[in-house]
Amino acid sequence: MNFKTNYNFDFMKVSKFFFIFSIVITLLGVGTLAFRGLNYGVDFSSGTNVDITLKKPISKQQMEQALAGYKLEKPPVITEGSERMAIRFTEVLTDTEESQLKKDIEKLSPGSSIEVNIVDVEIARELQRNAIYSVLIASIGIIIYVSIRFEWRFAIAAIVALLHDAFMVISVFSIFNLEVNLPFIIAVLTIIGFSINDTIVIFDRIRENLRFAKLRNRSDLDKLVNSSVNQTLTRTINTMLTVLVTALCLLIFGSESIRMFSLAIVIGLAFGAYSSIFIASPLWVVLRERAGDKKPNNRKPQEV
Missing domain, CATH: 1.20.1640.10 (Multidrug efflux transporter AcrB transmembrane domain)
Structure with a gap:
């Protein structure tokens, strides 16, 4: 220049x-x-990060409908991509909620890889x-x-x-x-x-x-x-x-x-x-x- x-x-x-x-x-x-x-974000506050490698594409609307029945204080932040999806919960999911989430994802996109990371308060x-x-x-x-x-x-x-x-x-x-x-x-x-x-x-x-x-x-x-x-x-x-x-x-x-x-x-x-x-x-x-x-x-x- x-x-x-x-x-x-x-x-x-x-x-x-x-x-x-x-x-x-x-x-x-x-x-x-x-x-x-x-x-x-979840990095600086307690919560749960869920990273999904999709076998079958899932829309943001589909995931929001699947999470509608969860008792959450705040709605999660969902980031969608062609082959990946990230869900950021502002609270730590219980074992039951985590297990249910994996089942819901498996229904929407069978065979997807799911990684769950929890950040506690400390x-x-x-x-x-x-x-x-x-x-x-x-x-x-x-x-x-x-x-x-x-x-x-x-x-x-x-x-x-x-x-x-x-x-x-x-x-x-x-x-x-x-x-x-x-x-x-x-x-x-x-x-x-x-x-x-x-x-x-x-x-x-x-x-x-x-x-x-x-x-x-x-x-x-x-x-x-x-x-x-x-x-x-x-x-x-x-x-x-x-x-x-x-x-x-x-x-x-x-x-x-x-x-x-x-x-x-x-x-x-x-x-x-x-x-x-x-x-x-x-x-x-x-x-x-x-x-x-x-x-x-x-x-x-x-x-x-």
């Missing part, structure tokens, strides 16, 4: 609008999380804790790395942008009550990796340009950041579009089991692309200005 490289956009001028947009989404997310919480809670720990450990590692290779202001701006991207995805899933499962956590960690990579590239260019900068006021800082972001914009666009096209293909043509994963990736890519430009870089300017450090850094930048 060929894009012109002589961009001259004033990113700092419009960054406040993106700050406001992020704050609004964050407040909506906090509100929905506080009052409704996340729509946890396992679900452990998975929730491990998911939170994985995000925290990844964030701490990034803070340490950026602090060593750059400076503490870069580290703070990077981690705020990183957590911003993760929380934006969580907020969107909470607002629209989308299901959160283990693939969703994998998607969040993938988004964190993508976001920090793009942020580091921009920060490295800012640090390099600082060597030759004559900073006297906030306007000079803004010009420095605008120039740095414009210089890396082609790389940002190429990288984002490459990954976005792949994620969209997974979302459109992928199976139902990875639909939420693909959707989380697409949403995260959108937030990650703009947070590196409109959140991380302007935040670094604010931190540097408040610290009263407007002198250019004449140290030779390290290789990243």
